[in-house]
Amino acid sequence: MEFPTVRPRRLRRTPALRAMVAETSLEARQLVLPAFVREDATEPVPISSMPGVVQHTRSSLKAAAAEAAELGLGGIMLFGVPSAKDATGSGALDPGGILNVAIADVAAEVGDALTVMSDLCLDEFTSHGHCGVLDAEGRVDNDATLEVYAEMARAHAAAGVDMVGPSGMMDGQVRVIRSALDEAGAADVAILAYSAKYASAFYGPFREAVGSSLQGDRRTYQQDSGNAVEGVREALLDIEEGADLVMVKPALAYLDVIRRVRDAVDVPVVAYNISGEYSMVEAAAANGWIEREPAILETLLSIRRAGADVVLTYWAAEAARLLRR
Ligand code: PBG
Numbered sequence: 001m002e003f004p005t006v007r008p009r010r011l012r013r014t015p016a017l018r019a020m021v022a023e024t025s026l027e028a029r030q031l032v033l034p035a036f037v038r039e040d041a042t043e044p045v046p047i048s049s050m051p052g053v054v055q056h057t058r059s060s061l062k063a064a065a066a067e068a069a070e071l072g073l074g075g076i077m078l079f080g081v082p083s084a085k086d087a088t089g090s091g092a093l094d095p096g097g098i099l100n101v102a103i104a105d106v107a108a109e110v111g112d113a114l115t116v117m118s119d120l121c122l123d124e125f126t127s128h129g130h131c132g133v134l135d136a137e138g139r140v141d142n143d144a145t146l147e148v149y150a151e152m153a154r155a156h157a158a159a160g161v162d163m164v165g166p167s168g169m170m171d172g173q174v175r176v177i178r179s180a181l182d183e184a185g186a187a188d189v190a191i192l193a194y195s196a197k198y199a200s201a202f203y204g205p206f207r208e209a210v211g212s213s214l215q216g217d218r219r220t221y222q223q224d225s226g227n228a229v230e231g232v233r234e235a236l237l238d239i240e241e242g243a244d245l246v247m248v249k250p251a252l253a254y255l256d257v258i259r260r261v262r263d264a265v266d267v268p269v270v271a272y273n274i275s276g277e278y279s280m281v282e283a284a285a286a287n288g289w290i291e292r293e294p295a296i297l298e299t300l301l302s303i304r305r306a307g308a309d310v311v312l313t314y315w316a317a318e319a320a321r322l323l324r325r
Helices: 008-012 015-020 058-070 098-113 142-159 173-183 201-209 229-240 252-264 275-286 292-306 316-324
Strands: 031-038 054-056 075-081 115-120 163-166 190-197 245-249 269-273 310-313
Touching: 008 015, 031 054, 031 058, 031 098, 031 316, 054 058, 058 075, 058 098, 058 316, 075 098, 098 115, 098 142, 115 142, 142 163, 142 173, 163 173, 173 190, 190 229, 190 252, 201 275, 229 245, 229 252, 245 252, 252 269, 252 292, 269 292, 275 292, 292 310, 292 316, 310 316
Parallel strands: 031 075, 031 310, 075 115, 115 163, 163 190, 190 245, 245 269, 269 310
Antiparallel strands: none
16 A cells, blocks of 8 residues: 655645635625615615615615725625616616716715726616617617717716726727717726626526516627637727726636636736526525535635636625625
């Protein structure tokens, strides 16, 4: 019997040894909390497919933002749920529209203590639920949509946003938004481009969260799941157009894309641990099939290990609390 002389287990013997050689860290500052704010809500409305997540009122959103700042999170990503929608998503441009007032509320609440981010997209505001405006044949019109995005970017900047997140996957959106911001005197507003965004079944619970009216799918603008090279191409294009950070979304079914993008670019890489990824863990945990807290931390660590510098996650506040223990 020959005993091993090389023993990796030596470095696993104690918690201190394991901590010393840990390759990947998970810290509150690397986490961003996505949050929904609903125009007609008088109290927070639970989202049944996302246990523990709510559609906030303006005031409960401010409280959540203050808590996020106190926990040391990296940022908060705001999504508006308007009470009225129309074909062009005009609620997105109205300075009194829910997302714009929520940006101003949160910016006033947290100042520079937390990065205030906004989802720059039309799907929450359009009656047909698409991320852009439609042409006469009912197709999503890329260039007409860009004009609306430019105006939306100016509205978010006027409300006091730190970073906009264009998530509609229109070609050229980053360039148009960058010049709109610059021309509006908002050169400091950063762009987090949802670059490699895949048409995913895992967005299901989000559609409930924003009361989406989408019929059909987004396959003419979001990417096919099998395409990783194309994900890298989208990220490189967005950087060329002026993106300050790039995102891969969803995260868990696309860990390889996160890694490829991380290796290909020289800006921070963000990944979105999306609604369906959240709900799967919550559902399994609620059934007693998996242990909830370790599953949450392992999920987030896996996304960091794949190469994400920053992770958007509905567990952001809770994970920050777990990491303090
Ligand atoms: C589009 C947008 C979506 C998500 C974030 N921004 C939905 C979609 O593309 O259908 C999904 C986020 C999640 O599932 O958690 N505005």
